[in-house]
Amino acid sequence: MKDGIIVKPAPFAGRPGWGMRxxxxxxxxxxxxxxxxxxxxxxxxxxxGTLFAPLFTPFDPLALGADTxxxxxxxxxxxxxxxxxxxxxxVLYGGRVSLSVGLFSAVLSVVLGMxxxxxxxxFGGALDEALMRITEAFQILPKLLVAVVVVSLIGSGLTNExxxxxxxxxxxxxxxxxxxxxxxxxxxxxxxxxxxxxSWVRVLARHxxxxxxSFLLVSAALQVASAIMAESFLSFLGLGDPAHPSWxxxxxxxxxxxxxxxxxxxxxxxxxxxxxxxxxxxxxGVAGGRAGAARR
Numbered sequence: 001m002k003d004g005i006i007v008k009p010a011p012f013a014g015r016p017g018w019g020m021r022x023x024x025x026x027x028x029x030x031x032x033x034x035x036x037x038x039x040x041x042x043x044x045x046x047x048x049g050t051l052f053a054p055l056f057t058p059f060d061p062l063a064l065g066a067d068t069x070x071x072x073x074x075x076x077x078x079x080x081x082x083x084x085x086x087x088x089x090x091v092l093y094g095g096r097v098s099l100s101v102g103l104f105s106a107v108l109s110v111v112l113g114m115x116x117x118x119x120x121x122x123f124g125g126a127l128d129e130a131l132m133r134i135t136e137a138f139q140i141l142p143k144l145l146v147a148v149v150v151v152s153l154i155g156s157g158l159t160n161e162x163x164x165x166x167x168x169x170x171x172x173x174x175x176x177x178x179x180x181x182x183x184x185x186x187x188x189x190x191x192x193x194x195x196x197x198x199s200w201v202r203v204l205a206r207h208x209x210x211x212x213x214s215f216l217l218v219s220a221a222l223q224v225a226s227a228i229m230a231e232s233f234l235s236f237l238g239l240g241d242p243a244h245p246s247w248x249x250x251x252x253x254x255x256x257x258x259x260x261x262x263x264x265x266x267x268x269x270x271x272x273x274x275x276x277x278x279x280x281x282x283x284x285g286v287a288g289g290r291a292g293a294a295r296r
Contacts, residue, residue: 036285042278046271050095059086061093061245069261079263081253090250091267097246098228098272101161105227108166110220113173118204118212120174121181132178139171144233151239158241165230173219180212214286221283225276232272247272 049056059076065084072079078087120131150164184190193203228247234240235248242249247268254264 033285035281039278039281039283039285042274043282046095046275046278047099049092049271050099053089053092053096056092057086057089059089061085061089069257071261072263078267079261081261081264082257087250087263087267090245091247091271094245094247094250094268095271095275097158097241097244098231098248099275101158101165101231101246102224102228104162105165105169105231106220106223108162109169109223109227110173110216112166113170113219114177114212114216116170117174117177118181118208121178122185122200122204122208124182124185128178131174135171135174138168139175141168143168144230147230147234148237148239151234156234156239156241158244161231161234161240165227169223169226169230173216173223176215176219177212180215181208184208184211218283218287221279221286225279225283228272228275228279 063085065080065086067076067080068082068084070076070080070084076086076088078091080086081090116131116135120128120135146168147164151160154160154164190203190207193207198206231240231246232248232251235246236252238252240246240249240252250268251265251272254261254268257264
């Protein structure tokens with residue numbers, strides 16, 4: 001109060017807006033190390049191949065042919081399988097299935113984990129304790145074993161795989177985001193936002209989310225890699241969708257001809273390894289760039 005006049009503080013004066021903080025988080029995450037750039041290159045190569053598959057092969061991945069178990073050559077660069085189907089087409093189109101399951105599962109797990117982690121870290125107390133006990137209960141479950149049992153019970157299919165993998169993968173994201181939110185919970189800009197009358201939903205959306213964005217990007221990259229591995233594991237065990245062959249299903253089918261047709265497992269395995277390695281390197285690169293930006 002000054003001369004009988006109540007002067008309200010200007011809590012956001014001089015502080016960048018939500019958009020600028022979001023842009024700053026993205027900019028910091030883009031400071032990749034050399035390994036991070038290599039990871040991005042791997043992911044881009046695989047992603048471009050699957051997205052633009054018709055440009056790289058004229059064959060239908062499900063079309064049968066007369067040339068069975070043909071070795072790689074000009075007509076079929078990755079060879080053919082026991083039913084005469086082009087392996088290059090099956091690897092590229094199968095990548096669409098694997099990447100789709102990985103992406104949608106990761107979106108589900110990241111959104112769920114981010115929500116639980118932000119609420120737990122922001123409010124603390126009994127709510128935090130309850131949510132963290134639930135998180136720990138999910139985290140100690142053997143994810144792949146539970147996924148096998150659940151998919152066996154409810155049936156195979158892309159939707160079921162996405163739901164099962166996504167609902168079993170969120171605890172790691174929740175714990176990371178909770179820890180970050182606990183660090184920034186008592187910052188001055190959070191207190192200023194609350195003093196200005198902003199609801200907790202607005203505070204979380206406009207002031208907390210931009211500050212955990214780089215952590216979310218790292219978590220998302222690792223979650224996609226983990227989900228692709230889980231989907232490949234399920235498909236390798238015969239729990240995938242035969243109508244939508246993925247890399248795991250190609251490996252499962254190819255291992256029956258491992259000695260006489262090495263290409264049936266080699267090329268799907270290379271695509272899977274490149275994707276998993278690329279995503280992990282990309283996540284590590286984002287984390288390294290964030291740490292470097294913090295030191296500067």
